Amino acid sequence: MTTDIFFQIVTPKEALARLFERLPAAARQERVGLGTALGRITAAPLISPEDSPAFARSAMDGYAVRAADTYGASEGLPAFLTVDGEVPMGAAAERPLQPGTAQLIHTGGMLPPQADAVVMVEYTQPVDETSVEVLRPAAPGQHVIQAGEDLAAGDQLLPAGHQLRAQDLGVLAALGITEIEAAVRPIVGVLSSGDEIVPAGAQPAPGQVRDVNATTLAALARQAGAEVREFGVAPDDRTELERLARAAQDACDLVVISAGSSVSTRDMTADVIGSLGLPGILAHGIAVKPGKPTIVAVADGKPVFGLPGNPVSAMVVFGLVVAPTIRRLLGAGPAYGPPRRRARLTRSLASQTGRIDFVPAALSQRDDEWLAIPVLGPSNLIATLVRASGLIRIPLDAGGLAEGVWVDVEPF
Amino acid sequence: MTTDIFFQIVTPKEALARLFERLPAAARQERVGLGTALGRITAAPLISPEDSPAFARSAMDGYAVRAADTYGASEGLPAFLTVDGEVPMGAAAERPLQPGTAQLIHTGGMLPPQADAVVMVEYTQPVDETSVEVLRPAAPGQHVIQAGEDLAAGDQLLPAGHQLRAQDLGVLAALGITEIEAAVRPIVGVLSSGDEIVPAGAQPAPGQVRDVNATTLAALARQAGAEVREFGVAPDDRTELERLARAAQDACDLVVISAGSSVSTRDMTADVIGSLGLPGILAHGIAVKPGKPTIVAVADGKPVFGLPGNPVSAMVVFGLVVAPTIRRLLGAGPAYGPPRRRARLTRSLASQTGRIDFVPAALSQRDDEWLAIPVLGPSNLIATLVRASGLIRIPLDAGGLAEGVWVDVEPF
Numbered sequence: 001m002t003t004d005i006f007f008q009i010v011t012p013k014e015a016l017a018r019l020f021e022r023l024p025a026a027a028r029q030e031r032v033g034l035g036t037a038l039g040r041i042t043a044a045p046l047i048s049p050e051d052s053p054a055f056a057r058s059a060m061d062g063y064a065v066r067a068a069d070t071y072g073a074s075e076g077l078p079a080f081l082t083v084d085g086e087v088p089m090g091a092a093a094e095r096p097l098q099p100g101t102a103q104l105i106h107t108g109g110m111l112p113p114q115a116d117a118v119v120m121v122e123y124t125q126p127v128d129e130t131s132v133e134v135l136r137p138a139a140p141g142q143h144v145i146q147a148g149e150d151l152a153a154g155d156q157l158l159p160a161g162h163q164l165r166a167q168d169l170g171v172l173a174a175l176g177i178t179e180i181e182a183a184v185r186p187i188v189g190v191l192s193s194g195d196e197i198v199p200a201g202a203q204p205a206p207g208q209v210r211d212v213n214a215t216t217l218a219a220l221a222r223q224a225g226a227e228v229r230e231f232g233v234a235p236d237d238r239t240e241l242e243r244l245a246r247a248a249q250d251a252c253d254l255v256v257i258s259a260g261s262s263v264s265t266r267d268m269t270a271d272v273i274g275s276l277g278l279p280g281i282l283a284h285g286i287a288v289k290p291g292k293p294t295i296v297a298v299a300d301g302k303p304v305f306g307l308p309g310n311p312v313s314a315m316v317v318f319g320l321v322v323a324p325t326i327r328r329l330l331g332a333g334p335a336y337g338p339p340r341r342r343a344r345l346t347r348s349l350a351s352q353t354g355r356i357d358f359v360p361a362a363l364s365q366r367d368d369e370w371l372a373i374p375v376l377g378p379s380n381l382i383a384t385l386v387r388a389s390g391l392i393r394i395p396l397d398a399g400g401l402a403e404g405v406w407v408d409v410e411p412f
Numbered sequence: 413m414t415t416d417i418f419f420q421i422v423t424p425k426e427a428l429a430r431l432f433e434r435l436p437a438a439a440r441q442e443r444v445g446l447g448t449a450l451g452r453i454t455a456a457p458l459i460s461p462e463d464s465p466a467f468a469r470s471a472m473d474g475y476a477v478r479a480a481d482t483y484g485a486s487e488g489l490p491a492f493l494t495v496d497g498e499v500p501m502g503a504a505a506e507r508p509l510q511p512g513t514a515q516l517i518h519t520g521g522m523l524p525p526q527a528d529a530v531v532m533v534e535y536t537q538p539v540d541e542t543s544v545e546v547l548r549p550a551a552p553g554q555h556v557i558q559a560g561e562d563l564a565a566g567d568q569l570l571p572a573g574h575q576l577r578a579q580d581l582g583v584l585a586a587l588g589i590t591e592i593e594a595a596v597r598p599i600v601g602v603l604s605s606g607d608e609i610v611p612a613g614a615q616p617a618p619g620q621v622r623d624v625n626a627t628t629l630a631a632l633a634r635q636a637g638a639e640v641r642e643f644g645v646a647p648d649d650r651t652e653l654e655r656l657a658r659a660a661q662d663a664c665d666l667v668v669i670s671a672g673s674s675v676s677t678r679d680m681t682a683d684v685i686g687s688l689g690l691p692g693i694l695a696h697g698i699a700v701k702p703g704k705p706t707i708v709a710v711a712d713g714k715p716v717f718g719l720p721g722n723p724v725s726a727m728v729v730f731g732l733v734v735a736p737t738i739r740r741l742l743g744a745g746p747a748y749g750p751p752r753r754r755a756r757l758t759r760s761l762a763s764q765t766g767r768i769d770f771v772p773a774a775l776s777q778r779d780d781e782w783l784a785i786p787v788l789g790p791s792n793l794i795a796t797l798v799r800a801s802g803l804i805r806i807p808l809d810a811g812g813l814a815e816g817v818w819v820d821v822e823p824f
Contacts, residue, residue, distance in 0.1 A: 034612075038631045052794060055618060059790060061675055089648060089674055090607035092618040106674035108608050108721075110619035150793040157798055166635065167727060167797040167824070170628030173612035174621065174794055195502035196520050200446075200585035206467060206504040207522035209586065216582030219450045223578065236501060262501055262518035263473055309520075315579060339751035339823060378471060381562040382464060382586055385579040386569055411751060412579075 008285070011396065012320040012356070015283035015296045019321075020328055022279060022298045027183035027331035034172060037164050040182040041225065041330040046157040048175055051148035055092075056111040060143040063102035063124060063132060064093075064115035067140040078125065078133035087112060102132055111144060118143035151175070161333035163225075186329040188221040188322075189248030190214050191231040193241055193269055194260020194309060199233055212311045212382055213258040220318050224326040226254070236265050242272045245304075249276055253329060254303045256322060259293075261309040261380070266293055269306050273297050276304055287355040287396070291317040303329075310380045315412070316358045316391065340408035341390065343370035348403045351394040360388030361409060372409050388412050420697070423808065424732040424768070427695035427708045431733075432740055434691060434710045439595040439743035446584060449576050452594040453637065453742040458569040460587055463560035468523040472555040475514035475536060475544060476505075476527035479552040490537065490545035499524060514544055523556060530555035563587070573745035575637075598741040600633040600734075601660030602626050603643040605653055605681055606672020606721060611645055624723040624794055625670040632730050636738040638666070648677050654684045657716075661688055665741060666715045668734060671705075673721040673792070678705055681718050685709050688716055699767040699808070703729040715741075722792045727824070728770045728803065752820035753802065755782035760815045763806040772800030773821055784821050800824050 010018075029043035058064065064087060073079035086104040087093045093112030097103055102119070103112050111118075117138035125133040151157070157175070158168060164180075172180065197211050198204050211233055218228040231248045234241040248255045259269040274281045277299030286294045290313035295306030303325050307314040319338075327335055343363060351357040361372040375388045390409035394401055401407060422430075441455035470476065476499060485491035498516040499505045505524030509515055514531070515524050523530075529550035537545045563569070569587070570580060576592075584592065609623050610616050623645055630640040643660045646653040660667045671681040686693045689711030698706045702725035707718030715737050719726040731750075739747055755775060763769040773784040787800045802821035806813055813819060 034627065038634065053621060054616065059792065088607070088619070089672065089677070090609070090617075090620045106676065108606075108621070108673035145790065145793070150795050165824075166628045166631035167723065169631050170624040170626075170723060171794050171797050173627040174624040176612070176615075176622060178613065194520075195500070197502070200588070201590065203588075204466065205502075207500070208502045209465060209520070210588060212582040212586040214582075215446065215585040216578050219578035219581050222450065260501065261520035264518065265501070311579065311582060339753050341751050342754065342820070378557065380471065381557070382583050383562050385583050408754070412577075 009287050009292070010283045010285070011287050015286055015321060016324055018282040019296055019298060019303060019325060022282070023303065023328060024301060027329060029181045030184050031179050032182040034169050034178050034180070037169060037180055037182060038166065039225070040164050041332045042158055042160050042162045042164065043181040043183045043331060045160050046172065046177065046180060048151045048153055048155045048157055049177065050153050050175060052151040052175060053145055053147060053149070055147050057145045058105045058107060058109045058111060058118045058143060059145050060118050060120045061107050062105060062118050062120040062143065063134070064097060064105045064112055065102045065117050065119055065134065065138055066097060066099060066115060067117040067138045067142065069100060070119065070134050070136070070138045073134045073137045075135050078135050080127070081132055081134060083130050083132050116140045116144070159333065161331050163332060183330040183332070185225055185227045186253035186326060187229055187251070188226040188326065189229050189231055189252035189255045190218050190221065191234060191244055191248050191255065191257045193234040193236070193257060194262070194265045195236040197233045197260055213307070213309065213314050216311060216315060217256055217258060217307070217318060220315065220323070221256070221326065224323040225330050226326045236260070236268060238268055238272065241268060242275065245272050245276060249299060249302055249304065252302070254325060256305045256307060258307045258314050259309050265309070270295055273299070273304050273306050276300070286317070286321070288316065288320060289355055289357050291320070294321065296321060311382060312360060312380070312384050338410045340410055341370055342406050343372035343409050345392070345401055345403060345405050345407050346371050346373045349374060349392070349394060349401045351398055351400045353397045353399050356396050357394040359392045359394065360384050360412060361390045361392050362387055363389050363409060372407050421699050421704070422695045422697070423699050427698055427733060428736055430694040431708055431710060431715060431737060434694070435715065435740060436713060439741060441593045442596050443591050444594040446581050446590050446592070449581060449592055449594060450578065451637065452576050453744045454570055454572050454574045454576065455593040455595045455743060457572050458584065458589065458592060460563045460565055460567045460569050461589065462565050462587060464563040464587060465557055465559060465561070467559050469557045470517045470519060470521045470523060470530045470555060471557050472530050472532045473519050474517060474530050474532045474555065475546070476509060476517045476524055477514045477529050477531055477546065477550055478509060478511060478527060479529040479550045479554065481512060482529070482531065482546050482548070482550045485546045485549045487547050490547050492539070493544055493546060495542050495544050514546070528552045528556070571745065573743050575744060595742040597637055597639045598665035598738060599641055599663070600638040600738065601641050601643055601664035601667045602630050602633065603646060603656055603660050603667065603669045605646040605648070605669060606674070606677045607648040609645045609672055625719070625721065625726050628723060628727060629668055629670060629719070629730060632727065632735070633668070633738065636735040637742050638738045648672070648680060650680055650684065653680060654687065657684050657688060661711060661714055661716065664714070666737060668717045668719060670719045670726050671721050677721070682707055685711070685716050685718050688712070698729070698733070700728065700732060701767055701769045703732070706733065708733060723794060724772060724792070724796055750822045752822055753782055754818050755784035755821050757804070757813055757815060757817050757819050758783050758785045761786060761804070761806060761813045763810055763812045765809045765811050768808050769806035771804045771806065772796050772824060773802045773804050774799055775801050775821060784819055
């Protein structure tokens with residue numbers, strides 16, 4: 001089913017490389033209206049359908065002129081122009097600009113035919129109701145945004161694989177684009193396993209605890225751009241776990257199984273994941289703490305992940321391997337990765353070389369500085385989840401971090 | 413209506429201070445199910461209703477023991493214990509732990525009555541089917557998570573004003589909390605003005621352009637936690653602008669008006685905002701570039717903002733004053749502010765002291781470093797909106813930034 005090489009501990013990067021080369025390249029796409037497109041991923045490049053602006057516009061408040069009429073103008077020897085009315089906002093000028101004349105124009109106004117420059121009002125001096133002195137020469141094109149200078153018809157606005165931001169929607173609206181082709185959100189199936197786990201809605205009997213991970217992982221999957229279907233909790237029964245895992249695989253594009261905390265449940269989960277389809281398990285164990293007992297698999301073209309039952313571990317691993325896979329299924333371009341917050345580490349942290357360590361941290365502001373306060377203690381406490389607001393990453397071969405150094409804290 | 417002091421340019425911080433002291437303190441609240449609570453703001457502290465765990469649990473795979481039975485144990489002289497069965501996962505032990513015995517237990521298993529410690533399986537050695545040697549002494553409480561050790565009934569889980577994250581929902585689910593009191597989303601009314609502006613769905617006549625800001629500002633308001641009502645585009649007609657502004661004020665909790673690009677439209681917008689109610693305009697002009705022609709007002713208890721028509725300016729000002737006001741209306745706690753990305757500046761930037769400058773920048777990765785590439789040129793081009801992915805902030809009195817320095821780029 002799998003060869004021995006897959007059972008060595010690998011880095012998250014290597015695990016993703018093995019996974020991505022076995023996934024289909026193209027995302028499915030659907031038409032989406034602008035009103036619901038925020039955060040969606042473009043499935044095709046977006047091209048400007050028209051010139052913007054569609055006409056030459058003034059970039060200043062002042063006078064539309066023929067530049068040639070102002071050549072040689074100075075404070076001592078101004079150019080004298082007849083004021084031939086005002087360009088209305090939102091409409092074309094009433095007549096072309098005659099030689100020796102100027103038309104009053106506002107920022108954003110449409111340049112009259114024959115005008116080729118704008119003189120700022122600060123560099124003019126009214127003579128009377130119908131004439132003005134220009135105190136500086138204007139070069140052709142001065143303070144004018146030419147038609148198509150901002151965006152020309154045929155320009156690429158946004159590439160495929162781009163996550164749409166507020167301003168992207170504004171630009172699309174401005175260009176008359178009201179619908180776009182977006183990548184279809186992949187459906188993520190979330191399944192928990194373990195005899196000791198009961199669903200969040202149930203009353204636990206002695207020895208049982210309510211499921212943390214289904215709720216957390218479902219919310220993280222939605223944040224990453226997926227839709228979610230929940231498949232509940234499978235008991236430590238191979239037949240039932242396999243039945244639910246297959247149901248999730250059939251109905252979804254990606255399956256996440258968080259195993260219970262006991263070794264036997266984890267082993268059973270690995271066994272079931274390995275049996276779901278070819279090529280099967282690609283990595284069993286990643287060089288990350290917490291998060292080592294992670295399974296990365298592809299079964300009949302669909303990614304399947306076995307995450308640790310420890311909720312902190314499950315969150316760390318979700319961010320490292322599941323979220324990037326959702327982005328890959330969406331056809332999303334290379335992400336910038338999570339933005340970080342620079343903070344000063346309040347105590348030294350040890351780390352083992354050869355693995356990436358993540359330490360949950362609380363953030364606290366002192367004067368203009370942020371402090372990263374490691375939340376230590378057993379990593380399986382759920383209190384860690386509410387107390388920490390960031391993760392400190394200790395790189396693969398750093399061997400630790402000293403008190404007082406600056407660290408880049410990832411949001412958690 | 414307002415005194416002269418309000419017409420001096422102020423910092424965004426000062427403008428917000430004037431605004432916040434005139435806003436109601438408490439947010440309205442509503443009950444929200446966990447399934448739709450992601451990103452919502454807690455309106456009251458959340459308290460743990462029960463101990464977690466509800467029972468003493470094993471933190472390791474091994475044997476539940478009485479610590480006293482292992483005192484003095486060593487590799488040379490192990491403690492000999494009779495194995496009295498296995499604690500099932502998700503259920504209580506079948507019987508209390510008798511002196512001189514051990515029960516096999518898994519991580520997360522419920523400690524049997526009379527047991528007070530767990531010995532890791534690595535420090536034991538099986539003798540036969542029913543007995544085991546313990547090679548190290550166990551201290552009472554070793555590898556045991558006591559009832560209530562993680563969270564005790566009555567512990568505060570999360571404060572009021574907290575934005576709910578994926579893991580918060582997981583923890584609430586684990587404690588059987590399925591509904592919470594959330595701050596009601598404020599309704600933001602969005603209105604544009606200017607004779608040259610037509611709604612996104614319309615075909616512009618010569619001299620007209622489609623509205624960028626309504627779509628952008630609506631999406632930003634939703635991202636900040638508000639609901640949005642759009643009020644279209646008002647022409648440069650005082651009566652009509654005032655009619656639409658009053659309609660927005662009546663129907664919404666906060667009003668954002670983006671003025672057209674001409675000075676006359678901006679003046680009319682200021683006039684209308686000043687007439688909507690008391691105390692009126694609190695700041696007219698903020699020390700920010702781009703974004704100076706900003707109006708901050710309160711009219712009969714509701715914040716009203718006049719934003720510049722330039723879409724880059726409108727976005728910058730939204731982030732500086734409107735988004736914090738939405739958070740304030742939500743009763744949200746002090747935000748961490750946007751996370752930043754450290755990047756190396758590719759060219760020197762000049763800045764005037766006495767104001768905060770924001771320069772849009774594209775981000776590009778080179779080796780392990782991010783580069784911040786300023787997007788220069790006229791700030792009123794909509795191409796800037798799609799080309800930039802960040803904002804470089806030049807502080808109030810920095811006077812500029814040199815090529816090659818590290819800058820913290822805010823997401824844009």
